[in-house]
Amino acid sequence: MAEWIISFFNITDPKLVKDISEQIPYLLNNLVFAAWETVYSTVLATLFACLIGLPLGVILIVGEKGGIRPLPSPLMKALNVVINLLRSVPFLILMVVVIPLSRTIVGTSIGTVASIVPLTIAAAPFVARLMEGSLREMDRGTIEAAQAMGCTPFQIIWKVLLPECLPALLTSLTTAFITILGYGAMSGAIGGGGLGNMALNRGYTRNMRIVLYVAVVALVILVQIFQSVGTHLATRMDKRLTGSKARKASAGDRGRQARKDRRMGPPGAM
Amino acid sequence: MIELKNVSKTFPTAEGELHALTDVSLTIGDGDVYGIVGMSGAGKSTLVRCVNLLERPTAGQVVIDGADLCAMGQKELIAQRRSISMIFQQFNLLMQRTCLKNICFPMEIAKVKKADAEKRAHELLDIVGLPDKADAYPAQLSGGQKQRVAIARALASDPKILLCDEATSALDPKTTRDILRLIKDINRRLGITVVVITHEMAVVEEICSHVAILDHGRVMETGTVEEVFSNPRTEAGRRLVYPDGVRISELPAANVVRIAFNGGSSYEPLIASLAIDCGVKVNILGADTRNVNGQAFGTMLLGLPEDPAEAAKAVAYIKNQPNVTMEEVRDYHG
Ligand SMILES: Nc1ncnc2c1ncn2[C@@H]1O[C@H](COP(=O)(O)OP(=O)(O)OP(=O)(O)O)[C@@H](O)[C@H]1O
Numbered sequence: 001m002a003e004w005i006i007s008f009f010n011i012t013d014p015k016l017v018k019d020i021s022e023q024i025p026y027l028l029n030n031l032v033f034a035a036w037e038t039v040y041s042t043v044l045a046t047l048f049a050c051l052i053g054l055p056l057g058v059i060l061i062v063g064e065k066g067g068i069r070p071l072p073s074p075l076m077k078a079l080n081v082v083i084n085l086l087r088s089v090p091f092l093i094l095m096v097v098v099i100p101l102s103r104t105i106v107g108t109s110i111g112t113v114a115s116i117v118p119l120t121i122a123a124a125p126f127v128a129r130l131m132e133g134s135l136r137e138m139d140r141g142t143i144e145a146a147q148a149m150g151c152t153p154f155q156i157i158w159k160v161l162l163p164e165c166l167p168a169l170l171t172s173l174t175t176a177f178i179t180i181l182g183y184g185a186m187s188g189a190i191g192g193g194g195l196g197n198m199a200l201n202r203g204y205t206r207n208m209r210i211v212l213y214v215a216v217v218a219l220v221i222l223v224q225i226f227q228s229v230g231t232h233l234a235t236r237m238d239k240r241l242t243g244s245k246a247r248k249a250s251a252g253d254r255g256r257q258a259r260k261d262r263r264m265g266p267p268g269a270m
Numbered sequence: 271m272i273e274l275k276n277v278s279k280t281f282p283t284a285e286g287e288l289h290a291l292t293d294v295s296l297t298i299g300d301g302d303v304y305g306i307v308g309m310s311g312a313g314k315s316t317l318v319r320c321v322n323l324l325e326r327p328t329a330g331q332v333v334i335d336g337a338d339l340c341a342m343g344q345k346e347l348i349a350q351r352r353s354i355s356m357i358f359q360q361f362n363l364l365m366q367r368t369c370l371k372n373i374c375f376p377m378e379i380a381k382v383k384k385a386d387a388e389k390r391a392h393e394l395l396d397i398v399g400l401p402d403k404a405d406a407y408p409a410q411l412s413g414g415q416k417q418r419v420a421i422a423r424a425l426a427s428d429p430k431i432l433l434c435d436e437a438t439s440a441l442d443p444k445t446t447r448d449i450l451r452l453i454k455d456i457n458r459r460l461g462i463t464v465v466v467i468t469h470e471m472a473v474v475e476e477i478c479s480h481v482a483i484l485d486h487g488r489v490m491e492t493g494t495v496e497e498v499f500s501n502p503r504t505e506a507g508r509r510l511v512y513p514d515g516v517r518i519s520e521l522p523a524a525n526v527v528r529i530a531f532n533g534g535s536s537y538e539p540l541i542a543s544l545a546i547d548c549g550v551k552v553n554i555l556g557a558d559t560r561n562v563n564g565q566a567f568g569t570m571l572l573g574l575p576e577d578p579a580e581a582a583k584a585v586a587y588i589k590n591q592p593n594v595t596m597e598e599v600r601d602y603h604g
């Protein structure tokens with residue numbers, strides 16, 4: 001592979017030749033695994049962060065004054081303070097601080113699995129705020145209608161609030177996922193695995209330029225993929241945008257594209 | 271029967287206490303279509319929200335069929351609310367559910383079996399005239415159709431009472447009429463007590479049997495629609511019952527009478543016979559009459575001639591007409 005690239009591009013610069021012949025084999029051996037590590041640690045951390053953050057977000061909305069099931073205000077204040085506190089600690093510092101905790105929970109403080117612990121702890125309050133924001137979009141009138149129908153607070157949360165906000169929640173989830181992906185890259189600094197580790201500890205520290213660029217590009221591609229999938233699912237799911245309208249809009253786009261193609265003529269034609 | 275006994279509601283605000291309702295007492299009989307009218311901010315929504323305790327009164331009692339809602343625990347209240355349905359100006363449907371699922375919702379929370387609920391939901395869609403919209407989402411419906419779905423949903427729990435808070439205010443006149451007919455029809459067929467909140471007198475005229483006039487959080491007048499409309503006794507009542515477009519301040523200072531048609535004759539023959547029988551020409555300053563349940567109904571402001579003798583003749587003539595009540599309006603100034 002490395003030789004093929006050198007000969008195909010007819011590369012003569014000896015430094016570049018050295019880089020390519022050393023780094024391409026490294027990438028071939030490690031890139032896929034690093035990407036996989038990034039994806040699974042991000043997915044797991046997002047999952048755990050949501051398991052903590054979503055209920056917290058619900059409590060923030062439901063328990064506030066004038067909410068569906070107001071909770072004692074000292075409790076709400078304490079919750080808000082804790083969330084703000086956790087959110088204000090820089091991630092790099094949080095990672096170092098929770099090393100002992102990682103050791104108790106997963107048995108080690110180094111590696112991809114261990115990095116899931118600080119990722120989760122850092123992301124949970126962020127996710128709580130994101131979910132709070134999404135749930136706040138809920139129309140008060142609809143909640144009132146449910147109350148008037150004799151829904152219990154639990155039924156309102158479960159059958160009205162969450163289902164009605166699902167598209168917004170999914171959009172938040174996507175944001176959370178991508179932020180955690182970014183945090184995860186940072187965890188490479190303290191021994192977490194994945195693309196971040198590859199970019200930092202190989203690409204940057206050992207001055208492996210090609211590895212650095214490829215790892216960064218791979219991260220960019222992952223972000224694009226997950227963002228597109230998230231946005232697509234959220235729009236598809238949202239019944240407020242009526243299906244026919246959305247379809248018409250995209251058909252229009254296709255029509256415009258086709259007309260443009262005709263104007264341009266077949267590729268290669270003068 | 272709904273009895274509101276000395277209900278008051280104050281809201282704490284930054285500028286001190288806001289008295290949204292003050293000592294409101296109302297009795298709404300079974301099967302009535304009871305209108306509650308008032309200007310914007312009069313407290314209509316607050317009042318109707320007190321009926322199902324969405325808003326807890328600061329003082330007073332809300333008694334439904336003998337049971338005081340304010341004294342109930344959460345469980346009992348929730349059970350009670352299932353027999354009081356409500357529809358809203360903004361429809362408040364669940365946007366992520368199909369119409370059928372929206373109508374199933376009250377049955378779902380009452381733990382009715384899914385198959386039974388869906389069967390009933392289809393029947394209700396038939397009743398409100400949307401049998402083909404079962405699988406449509408609310409975003410795909412017009413306003414009138416959304417309100418029909420909301421009505422079907424409101425009926426799903428077999429309520430005794432239907433509360434309508436400005437249910438037609440977001441709809442055009444034709445759709446308003448259709449929806450009001452539907453509500454009236456439901457009242458007649460199912461015997462459901464209906465409470466209609468509105469700021470439009472036309473809505474009251476169209477469907478209500480009784481009406482209460484609310485002003486600044488106080489009930490000013492109550493009675494049958496005929497009583498209150500033909501002879502509003504309070505300033506607030508007159509302001510609402512008055513024909514649209516008439517500004518009290520622009521009327522001549524004297525010789526103005528307000529005539530209310532309480533069924534029976536329409537206004538053209540009256541004006542004509544005034545001219546023919548008495549030889550008195552009157553000026554129509556404003557009129558807002560319409561057919562209600564097949565009777566001429568509404569109000570008109572007449573300017574009488576300057577000459578006191580002629581004016582007296584006209585007044586005497588009008589007073590002798592059946593189904594017409596009259597009062598002088600000159601006190602409105604100053
Ligand atoms: N939650 C609240 N907090 C404070 N003030 C309130 C609240 N709800 C209503 N009010 C006030 O109470 C008064 C009555 O409001 P309400 O909504 O009952 O009026 P309304 O008659 O329904 O008016 P509209 O026709 O505009 O709907 C208003 O002055 C309003 O500002």
Ligand SMILES: [Mg+2]
Nearest residue numbers: 314315316436
């Ligand atoms: Mg209102």
